Amino acid sequence: MKKPLILVTNDDSYKAKGLRKLIELMKTLGEVVVISTEQVMSAKGHSITITPTLTATLVDSGPDYKEYVCNGTPVDCVKVGYQWLLDRLPDLVVSGINHGSNASANVIYSGTMAAAIEASMDGINAIGFSLDCYDLDADFDHLDDYILTITKDVLQNGLPKGICLNVNFPKRGPEPIKGLKVCRQAFARWVEIFSECQDERGGTCLKIGGEFICEDNAEDTDHYALKHNYISLVPTQSDLTAKQYIEGMRRFEHIF
Amino acid sequence: MKKPLILVTNDDSYKAKGLRKLIELMKTLGEVVVISTEQVMSAKGHSITITPTLTATLVDSGPDYKEYVCNGTPVDCVKVGYQWLLDRLPDLVVSGINHGSNASANVIYSGTMAAAIEASMDGINAIGFSLDCYDLDADFDHLDDYILTITKDVLQNGLPKGICLNVNFPKRGPEPIKGLKVCRQAFARWVEIFSECQDERGGTCLKIGGEFICEDNAEDTDHYALKHNYISLVPTQSDLTAKQYIEGMRRFEHIF
Numbered sequence: 001m002k003k004p005l006i007l008v009t010n011d012d013s014y015k016a017k018g019l020r021k022l023i024e025l026m027k028t029l030g031e032v033v034v035i036s037t038e039q040v041m042s043a044k045g046h047s048i049t050i051t052p053t054l055t056a057t058l059v060d061s062g063p064d065y066k067e068y069v070c071n072g073t074p075v076d077c078v079k080v081g082y083q084w085l086l087d088r089l090p091d092l093v094v095s096g097i098n099h100g101s102n103a104s105a106n107v108i109y110s111g112t113m114a115a116a117i118e119a120s121m122d123g124i125n126a127i128g129f130s131l132d133c134y135d136l137d138a139d140f141d142h143l144d145d146y147i148l149t150i151t152k153d154v155l156q157n158g159l160p161k162g163i164c165l166n167v168n169f170p171k172r173g174p175e176p177i178k179g180l181k182v183c184r185q186a187f188a189r190w191v192e193i194f195s196e197c198q199d200e201r202g203g204t205c206l207k208i209g210g211e212f213i214c215e216d217n218a219e220d221t222d223h224y225a226l227k228h229n230y231i232s233l234v235p236t237q238s239d240l241t242a243k244q245y246i247e248g249m250r251r252f253e254h255i256f
Numbered sequence: 257m258k259k260p261l262i263l264v265t266n267d268d269s270y271k272a273k274g275l276r277k278l279i280e281l282m283k284t285l286g287e288v289v290v291i292s293t294e295q296v297m298s299a300k301g302h303s304i305t306i307t308p309t310l311t312a313t314l315v316d317s318g319p320d321y322k323e324y325v326c327n328g329t330p331v332d333c334v335k336v337g338y339q340w341l342l343d344r345l346p347d348l349v350v351s352g353i354n355h356g357s358n359a360s361a362n363v364i365y366s367g368t369m370a371a372a373i374e375a376s377m378d379g380i381n382a383i384g385f386s387l388d389c390y391d392l393d394a395d396f397d398h399l400d401d402y403i404l405t406i407t408k409d410v411l412q413n414g415l416p417k418g419i420c421l422n423v424n425f426p427k428r429g430p431e432p433i434k435g436l437k438v439c440r441q442a443f444a445r446w447v448e449i450f451s452e453c454q455d456e457r458g459g460t461c462l463k464i465g466g467e468f469i470c471e472d473n474a475e476d477t478d479h480y481a482l483k484h485n486y487i488s489l490v491p492t493q494s495d496l497t498a499k500q501y502i503e504g505m506r507r508f509e510h511i512f
Contacts, residue, residue, distance in 0.1 A: 042306060043303065043304045043305075043306050044301070044303045045300070045301035045302030045303045045304070045331075045370065046301030046302060046303075046364050046365055047299065047300045047301040047302075047303040047329075047365075048299045048301070048365060048464075049299075049464070050298060050299050050464055052453050052455065052461055052462070052463035052464070053455055053461050054450075054461055054462040054463075054464065055459070055460070055461050055462065056462070073303075075301075079448050079450075079464075080450065080462065083447065083448045083449075083450060084448075084450040084462065105377060105494065107496055108302045108373070108377075108494050108496070109302055109303075109304060114301065117364070117496070121361060121364075121445045122445055122447075146512065149511055149512070150508065150511075153507070153508065153511065157507075160498075160501050160504070162443060162498075163498045163501055165505075166496075177512075179509065179512045180508055180509050180511070180512050181509060182502055182505045182506055182508060182509055183497075183502075184495070184497040184499060184502065185495050185496060185497045187418060187495065189377045189378055191339065191378075192335050192339045192340075193339070194310075194335075194336065194339060194340040197308050199308065199309055203311070204311070205308055205309050205310055205311050206308070206310040206311065206312070206336065206340065207308040207310075208304075208305070208306055208308070208310065208335075231512075233505060233508050234496075234497055235497065235498040235501040235502060235504075235505050236496045236497065236498060237496055237497075237498040238361065238364050238496070239440070239441050239443065239498075240363055240364070240373070240422075240441060240490075240492045240493055240494070240496070241439075241440040241441045241490055241491065241492065241493075242416075242418075242419045242491040242492060242493040242495075243440060245416050245419055245491040246438055246439075246440065246491060248416070248491075249421075249438045249489060249491050250438055251409070251413075252406065252409065252436055252438060252489050253435065253436050253437060253438055255405055255406075255409065255436070256402065256405070256433075256435045256436050256487075
C-alpha cells in the first residue's frame, strides 16, 4: 500500500520544538513533506503574501522526507506546498504542534489553524494541533499516542468536505489527561492593554499586552474542556456566516 | 442628542479612494475617528502585530473629526483605536470601502472584514463595506445612499451580539443595482498559480497569481447576489465551529 503523503507546517518557525515533535510522529505514518515558516508567524491569522517575495528553500531530505523553509505565512506554506512544490495533493495537512492554545477566540488569530483551514477549503483533510502552554521548551511527550491515534483515524476515515479539526491539548499537569471532548468554540475575546515603549531606533511605539476574557461558561466549549484537563476537538470551517441571524436581517432587503 | 462615535478603518491604506468616500459619508452621521493603515494591508486576514513596533500618528483633526495612521494591520487599527486612542468605545466601526470583493471565500483573507469581525467580538456594532472592483480609481458614487441607509439602520437598531455585517456591492454597470439580498457566504476557493520571478535584489522568488473557483451555485449566496447585480449582506461571526458536524465527530471521544 502506498504511504500517505503528509504535509506538515506550523507558525512557530522551523526551529520550534512542537514542529519537530509533529514531524517525528508523522514520519511513522507516511511520506512527510515539511514546509515550515522561517520566522515566528504567531497571530498572523489567515494572512497571505501577495507581493512577489515568497521563497521556499529545501533544507533537508531523506527517504520519504523533504523539509522546506518558507519566508511567508503558514497559509503561504500550504499554498506553496501543494500548488508549487508537490506534484500531487497531500492526503493530509497537519499544523503545529502550536506553542499555546488555539481554542476559543484564539483560533481566529492563529496562523497554525489558518494553515489547516486553508487546506480544508481545498478539500484536503487537515488537523491543527496545539498545546495550552506558550513555553518554548514545553513538554509534548504526553501527546504522542493522542496525536497518532487522531491522525490515523483521519487518514483512514477522512473528514467532511470543507472541515478541519482544531485539536487543543491541556498543559501537562500532575494528573493524566481525562479524555477528549468534541466541542464548539467558546465565545471569548482578548482585551489588549497597550503601553508605550521604545522601538529599536529609540522611537516611541506601542507594546501589546492582553487579557483573555471568556464569559462563555457553558460546558460544551473547547475552553471548558481544556480547563478540565480534557483534549478539545472542534470541527472547524471557513464559513463565517451567522446563519441563525439571516432571517432577522431580512429587514435590510425591504429598505431598498 | 449626542452624536454617535464612528471609528473608520480599512486595509487599502489611508490614501485609498474607498476610505476617503467612507469618511465623507460617515461625517454626515456622527463624530468620526479614522484609524487607517499606513501601508496596503490587503489579504492580511486577522493578523495582529505582537512585536513592540506599533505606532499611531495623528495626521488630521477638525470639529468632530480625528484621523490617525497606524503602521499595523486593520485589526491592529481597531484595537489601538478603542483600547488606546479613544476614551470611550465607539458606537460603530465601519471598515472599507474595500477595493475588491470580500464576498465568499475572500472574507477569510480580508483585512477589511477582520477589522469588523474584531470589533464585533468586543460587542461593538460593525460593518465592512466592499466593492466588487479592484480598480484603485473605482467609482463609488453610486453607493452613497445604500451605505448611509444601512449605517443609519445599524446605528438605530444595533446588531446581535458578536455579529457584524459583510456588505458587498456590485461594480457599477449600465443597469442600476437591483436591490439587496441577505445571504450566506458562498463556498469557494482561490487556486494559486505560482510562477518564478526576480525579487528586488535579483534573487528568485515566487509570484502569486490566482483563480477564484466557486462551485457553490445556490441562489442564496453572496456570490450569486453580486453576480446578479444585487448588494449582498452576510451576517458574519468569529465562530468557526462547524456545528452540523459535532455529533458526527463524537467517535473521537470514544477512542480514548
